[in-house]
Amino acid sequence: MRRRLIAYGGAMTESNGTILAEELLLICHDPVTGRPLADANRVQVALAGALLADLALADRIRVDERGYVYGLHPAPSGDPDLDALAQRIAMEQRHRKLTWWVHKTMSNKIRTGLLHRVAYRGLMRHEQDQVLGIFPRNRYRPADPAAHAWRRERMRAVLVAERAPDPGTVALLALAGAMRVDGKLFPELPRPQRRWLMKAVVENDGIGQVVRKVIQSVEASTIAVMGAVVVAGAAGGS
DSSP states (O other): OOOEEEOOSSOSSOOSOOOHHHHHHHHTBOTTTOOBSSOHHHHHHHHHHHHHHHHHHTTSEEEOTTSBEEEOOOOOOSOHHHHHHHHHHHHOSSOOBHHHHHHHHOOHHHHHHHHHHHHHTTSEEEEEEEETTTEEEEEEEESOHHHHHHHHHHHHHHHTTSSOOOHHHHHHHHHHHHHTOHHHHOTTSOHHHHHHHHHHHHTOGGGOHHHHHHHHHHHHHHHHHHHHHHHHHHHHHO
16 A cells, blocks of 8 residues: 655644644544544534634633623734634624534534644644545644653643643543543543543633633533534434
């Protein structure tokens, strides 16, 4: 089987300027196979949740007690996906719930664009081959296996309380749990213990009450949309 490495023009070293959606992609691709740990629908929903979480954690949007989202009109961040979503929210004539925005934001275009971004920046290697010599297949492997291992270890350390929680890592853990990929990320932890730890870390007061509520709202909305998308996909395939 012939593999072709897709070249991008970006820098080949890791940057600390990654957004949550990029981090989620980096974490949730198998470093050996280059394939995502979840199906495309789940990845798309989780990426939408990650973009909204980034905006909320940066105080660019506000989520009220009922789950409605309000634009706060802060200065642009310079990130094209975050700024475009913030503008969409600000221009929406009606206030919509977070679940509505997760559903409206998820798309294969967003997923593909973010994959191209991390490959362009040299954080992942994009390889393309063919199945049966006909059908194209894309693989995305971490460009730096040590950095990939460090990302997972950082999440595990927060999960088992070996490291103080920070909003970004807690949000990634919540989204990984919503995708149901936590078992693949932390196979050494028995499922009951893992699920208990996942719940405990999101409810931890160490990240602050407001931040905790934001992450819980994003997690709940992502799970709700994910369930609807999976059910619709199963019905469509029957």
